[in-house]
Amino acid sequence: MTLNQQRKLKTFLTGLFAWTVALVLFFPIFWMFITSFKTELQAISVPPSLFFEPTLDNFRIVQERSDYIHHAWNSVVTSFGSTIIALIIAIPAAYSMAFFPGKKTKDILLWMLSTKMLPAVGVLVPIYILCRDYGLLDSKTALVIIFTLMNLPIIVWMLFSYFKDLPKEILEAARMDGATPWDEVVKVVLPLSVGAISSTALLSIVLCWNEAFWSLNLTASDAAPLTAMIASYSSPEGLFWAKLSAASTLACAPIVIFGWFCQKQLVQGLTFGAVK
């Protein structure tokens, strides 16, 4: 085999591997999507059928049984709301840790990350009681607070590592040019970090959107986001695969479309941030 052939084979094998992994990861989503167009009977038939007459019944029933717009709105408010609040807290925090590190900065960062190591269920009871006592059960406020706290460590870490890579001299130049710390952040750091901040925000939104544990435990109907709506279709007494799939498809769709839509901006943002 010539060197050229070897190289071609290598490229082919790498490609094959990548496609296999991608397809395996994508398959459940694809299956969910087509199942949502089947009847309940087709959905559980063995062997499963790939060719069938698609029906929109499931979507109609889901919309009848639960108010999709209501849950979707809850998801939007909680995920976007908590992401915005988390960014407002995380940007100054990451800025000060990246540009004015103290002796304990590393410890603080580790401590923040360590809060993510505690299983959520470990604090379920105290948080539930707190929410109950403050009248926050089944409220979007409770979810926004919890989502904010839940993602804050990750957001601070991501922004911190990006800020740390910004050349310090650019900020010093701004300082010499008469910039106050506020000017420095707003006129130099933020414009240079558009890409990093948007990808961090997108990650946070996705994490909130897909969050189920707290949504299920702290909401009933008023504040229930889409994840809670999906869960209401996984009933122990009956098999509603098709409806469950339809609900899941409806729940996924907005965030998938949003992410896809943001992709271009994200790539632009990330390359825009190139400093050199």
Add this chain to the structure above:
Amino acid sequence: MSYLAITELQKHYDNYHALRGINLSITEGEFVVFVGPSGCGKSTLLRTIAGLESSTGGTIELDGRDITELASSKRDLAMVFQSYALYPHMTVADNLSFALRLAKVSDAEIQEKVRSVSASLQLDALLERKPKELSGGQRQRVAIGRAIVRQPKVFLFDEPLSNLDAALRVQMRLELARLHKKLGTTMIYVTHDQVEAMTLADRVVILNAGQIEQVGTPLELYRQPNSRFVAEFIGTPKMNLIAANKLVRHEDSLAIDLLGQNIMFPVNRLKGPLPESVIVGIRPEHMTLVDQGGDISGRIELVEHLGSEAYAHIQLSSDQTIIVKAPARSELKDGQEVSINIDVSEVILFNESDRVISVIPEEA
């Protein structure tokens, strides 16, 4: 009168004493260069003046005002960084006007100032470009323009030319000298390149291990160094240093035994007590090669021809190698035995603790 006065300035890092009591007075309009080997504290001193590092003792006064504790943004100093530190997300025009916009200068005035600065630095055609679309030299000019446009009290330069290639560096050096002449603003310039220091400075401050070793005009430092450190640091090729242990004091001269031959050093050029031994310092251009009968002799190891001149590396009988400047077209051969005459009037003597113990005679 002193415009920028630095008194007993100290800077401690965790377990490192970077500035050890700096005292320096700079007059208005002066071009002062801080020079020294890496780690000598020259950049730290500049950054402390800028307010980018806080001092741990001492004071800095600018134009009669104590600025030691003042934020960088309020000191009215402009700085040019080694990496240029342009704002990557702004066009050249926005880079130039950033400080003015922060200071809430009127739009008309900003436009006027940006136009005049960009004209004087040949940046007109580049105003709408982003820094990444510029070459190194252009970025450097934008960085300088950004400093000039504000008309600050003092310009601070932190090794501004070290990222440029050699030809461009010489050109920019010249532009900076012109700029200083034109603006007449006080400039403080940090470099490790002694050629930049010698060519640009009104006064050079030589730093070593966090302390000022010597302050003086370039020529003073060259002709009358205080210490062996300064003598070796200034001048290319380096000053030759030869140790001499046998000294005999005569009526009006001192006989110094250099490798078996005496050179006579006039006593009236000595200062302080006479030590047991001395180190004789002599620059390459103050020695001449002769066929025979010179003060010392040796064998040519290597000749470097620079076109306008040549440098002969000569191995002495003590195995030490010294450098002697020779005429450009001298036909010196490697391995050739030569004799060297020393111009005693240019000899500098150092004691065992490397301090100078001779003075240069007054110019005739």
